[in-house]
């Protein structure tokens with residue numbers, strides 16, 4: 355078996371940084387090349403603890419730049435890809451869909467084209483792992499779960515761009531025998547998540563005693579998974595998943611938004627030494643997100659039965675750890691919420 359030289363795209367982002375850390379520490383014989391454009395969501399601070407390790411290299415680059423991607427493939431003799439680079443926030447996709455189509459669809463096709471060019475027809479010991487989302491399956495009513503057989507029904511520009519890329523990755527498998535595997539995961543939470551997504555946004559707002567903008571009635575449901583558990587699942591699927599297969603990853607952990615938010619408020623009151631009920635007073639119902647998906651819920655039994663993965667920690671524990679991380683890492687939070695963040699925040703929330 356050849357030595358693994360893995361290109362991890364989007365490795366400076368939220369999930370990518372946890373995947374990079376896991377692989378760098380767990381597999382000292384692998385070379386890990388973190389390829390990231392460093393958009394607003396990418397932050398090398400996320401990887402300070404491992405960036406001097408001999409099996410880690412950072413390359414600043416855009417997956418849309420085919421020539422530079424090819425140069426990187428050749429320079430580092432890349433034989434595996436774990437592809438996480440993407441535009442990832444639904445609200446931003448509503449404001450600017452084209453950027454999502456560029457990065458998520460064209461960017462994925464570019465990567466696969468370069469891989470095919472560099473790997474030729476010899477796909478032995480090669481792997482292209484495409485990291486995707488459960489949002490491609492659409493919106494559930496009160497019952498049922500997404501399985502790997504559920505038809506795609508994406509309803510936001512973000513989820514449609516991810517669905518398009520999933521289809522392309524599968525098409526390359528059927529057409530060229532391309533050595534791909536896909537996973538579709540539910541909502542992640544944990545350290546280093548950019549505070550545009552629900553949990554870190556609300557932690558930051560509670561800390562600053564700012565309003566908590568709950569979309570619509572707050573009755574939408576999400577299935578939350580600790581980011582480190584997602585990284586573990588990616589490790590398992592990367593090593594044990596079958597070519598051409600899709601694996602759903604989920605936390606078996608559904609929460610209605612408003613219940614989660616009230617729970618988060620209680621944890622924050624306790625950690626900040628505020629009177630219980632203080633943070634809940636910040637809850638403000640605002641105009642709903644356009645096309646807001648009602649419910650996501652993953653059936654992850656294929657992954658459990660075939661590859662033996664299941665989540666490691668309970669949400670209550672994971673959320674408490676996450677709150678502690680944000681409170682202990684004030685500098686990280688202050689850095690990412692300076693500059694352009696204020697502009698984004700005002701555009702997104704002031705008109706609501």
Ligand code: NAD
Nearest residue numbers: 364366367368369391392393395396416417439440442542
């Ligand atoms: P993120 O927005 O935190 O990070 C994305 C990273 O990609 C950033 O580091 C950014 O700089 C980089 N990037 C963006 N455009 C690029 C380009 N053109 N070239 C190179 N790098 C580029 O995203 P995340 O939440 O960590 O999500 C990572 C992946 O996991 C995405 O593909 C997303 O669709 C998927 N996913 C996310 C979740 C979730 O809950 N966050 C759930 C399931 C799947």
Ligand code: TYD
Nearest residue numbers: 444541550551552553567568569574576611
């Ligand atoms: P988000 O973290 O954006 O993830 P996704 O939309 O990809 O599931 O949002 C999670 C849920 O929280 C979703 O139902 C939308 C809701 N939400 C709010 O109510 N207010 C907010 O400010 C944000 C960002 C999200």
